[in-house]
Amino acid sequence: MGPIRTLEDVIDMLRRRAAVIFWIALVGGMISVWVAAKQQHEYESVSVLQITRPKIADDLAKSTVDGSSARRLQLIEQRLMARGSVEDIIETFGLYADLPALRPLERVALLRESVSITGVAAAREGFTDDGTISVLSITARMPTPEQAQAVASEFAARTIELSQNSRIEQARETLTFFSEKETSLSAEIAELENEITAYRNANNVALPGGIEMRREEISSLNTGLLEIEREQIELRRQADQTTNTERPATARRMLAVFEQQLATLEAQRELLLQRRSALQASLQTTPEVERQLGVYDRQMEQLQTELEITSQRRTEAEIGFRLETSRQAERLTVIEPAALPDLPVTSGRKKLALMGLIASIGFGVGIGFLMDLRHPVLRSAAQMERETGLSPVVAIPLLDTTPRRKNMLARLWGRLSSRQPG
Numbered sequence: 554m555g556p557i558r559t560l561e562d563v564i565d566m567l568r569r570r571a572a573v574i575f576w577i578a579l580v581g582g583m584i585s586v587w588v589a590a591k592q593q594h595e596y597e598s599v600s601v602l603q604i605t606r607p608k609i610a611d612d613l614a615k616s617t618v619d620g621s622s623a624r625r626l627q628l629i630e631q632r633l634m635a636r637g638s639v640e641d642i643i644e645t646f647g648l649y650a651d652l653p654a655l656r657p658l659e660r661v662a663l664l665r666e667s668v669s670i671t672g673v674a675a676a677r678e679g680f681t682d683d684g685t686i687s688v689l690s691i692t693a694r695m696p697t698p699e700q701a702q703a704v705a706s707e708f709a710a711r712t713i714e715l716s717q718n719s720r721i722e723q724a725r726e727t728l729t730f731f732s733e734k735e736t737s738l739s740a741e742i743a744e745l746e747n748e749i750t751a752y753r754n755a756n757n758v759a760l761p762g763g764i765e766m767r768r769e770e771i772s773s774l775n776t777g778l779l780e781i782e783r784e785q786i787e788l789r790r791q792a793d794q795t796t797n798t799e800r801p802a803t804a805r806r807m808l809a810v811f812e813q814q815l816a817t818l819e820a821q822r823e824l825l826l827q828r829r830s831a832l833q834a835s836l837q838t839t840p841e842v843e844r845q846l847g848v849y850d851r852q853m854e855q856l857q858t859e860l861e862i863t864s865q866r867r868t869e870a871e872i873g874f875r876l877e878t879s880r881q882a883e884r885l886t887v888i889e890p891a892a893l894p895d896l897p898v899t900s901g902r903k904k905l906a907l908m909g910l911i912a913s914i915g916f917g918v919g920i921g922f923l924m925d926l927r928h929p930v931l932r933s934a935a936q937m938e939r940e941t942g943l944s945p946v947v948a949i950p951l952l953d954t955t956p957r958r959k960n961m962l963a964r965l966w967g968r969l970s971s972r973q974p975g
Contacts, residue, residue: 570921577917578910585909594897595694598701600709601889602689622686622883623672629715630670633708639664646703648695667694668708689885698894705891713885720882724874731867738860745856749849756842767832774829781822788815 567574604622632638639661643649649660672686691712693705792811795804876882 566921567918570917570924573921573924574914574917577920578914581913581916582906582910585906585913588906588909593696595696596698596701596894596896597692597694597898598698598705598891598894599693599889600691600705600887600891602691602709602712602885603888604686604689605884605886623674625716625719626670626672626686626689626712629712629719632715633670633711634665634668636661638711642704642707646700646707648700648704651696664704668692668704670708670712688888691891693891694898702891702893709887709891713887716885717877717880720884721874721877724870724877728867728870728874731863731870735860735863735867738856738863742853742856742860745849745853749846749853752845752849771829771832774825774832778822778825778829781818781825785815785818785822788818 640657643660643664648664649655652660655663669692671690671692673688673690674686689712691705691708693701693708695701695704788811792808795807795811799807873882
């Protein structure tokens with residue numbers, strides 16, 4: 554510490570640098586008072602929202618709104634803090650009207666700094682964190698208690714509204730997507746059916762349901778042909794017997810009848826054979842036609858499977874949409890509305906001014922100490938004996954022989970005294 558080692562040295566230093574310390578403390582105190590006077594109180598109001606669980610279990614009716622609540626609330630916070638939304642709140646409540654010099658961007662930045670949204674994670678189930686939020690706190694710090702309460706309540710209301718609207722919108726978009734997909738698949742199936750029918754007609758191919766019917770008809774025709782042939786054989790046998798046993802006149806008459814019956818049976822046989830040939834021809838297809846029909850069958854099976862899955866998901870999406878519109882799914886509720894603050898959260902002006910004055914005095918003492926360190930002079934006999942080990946015989950004080958300049962008041966008083974009569 555140089556020559557300053559004892560308490561007496563410190564007191565002597567303070568006495569020598571009293572003027573410097575005084576002026577620094579005075580200027581610092583004045584600045585502290587000015588800053589404290591300019592300091593504006595801020596009031597804080599908090600609105601607490603709770604994320605309630607769905608009224609109906611997910612196993613019974615699952616919502617189509619996917620994703621963790623933390624991510625959804627993050628998106629909502631980004632929309633709340635968007636420039637348009639913040640400017641709307643500023644205009645609605647007339648915020649910062651006492652600061653007309655602020656530009657719109659500065660007002661938006663100031664409100665963003667004054668409002669904070671924090672979430673509290675829900676208790677974990679097991680060792681995984683699913684990103685679920687249980688409580689959401691919205692804090693607003695404003696110059697007046699009324700503004701703090703109003704802003705916190707407005708942000709809470711908008712958060713609930715955005716959360717509800719976003720969930721309904723997502724559920725509606727999901728339902729719309731699957732409904733349009735189901736309609737599109739139904740149209741594709743109908744178009745494919747028409748294409749298959751046209752192809753079968755163009756290639757003389759029976760429809761899948763008619764193949765069995767035609768095969769059954771062919772089987773019936775074969776049975777009819779067998780019956781006709783049996784009757785023909787029976788008539789020929791009877792004709793032979795008639796020729797051998799009956800008289801010629803009777804035989805000729807009976808043979809004429811048999812011939813008519815055989816002609817009728819032959820005509821029926823020809824008709825059945827033609828019908829059977831036509832049916833058999835309709836059942837015969839080429840390998841290329843068979844391959845194309847297999848392609849059509851696979852496409853139809855794929856479309857029908859996709860339509861079945863889409864219909865099931867469309868039903869689930871419709872249930873999810875009804876849950877959201879009836880507010881039976883997850884939702885935000887206010888469990889602690891924003892209260893009107895009684896006291897400001899910022900420090901008092903007197904405390905701030907006093908702290909500034911104390912800091913100024915400390916800064917002045919430090920400056921004085923640094924000034925002494927820059928000029929380490931032995932100023933007393935004790936310091937000389939301590940630093941050099943020599944005891945001075947006599948200590949001659951510093952005599953300032955320069956004449957002191959009188960100030961303006963002293964010169965004015967001297968002139969007035971010289972004009973008085975002796």
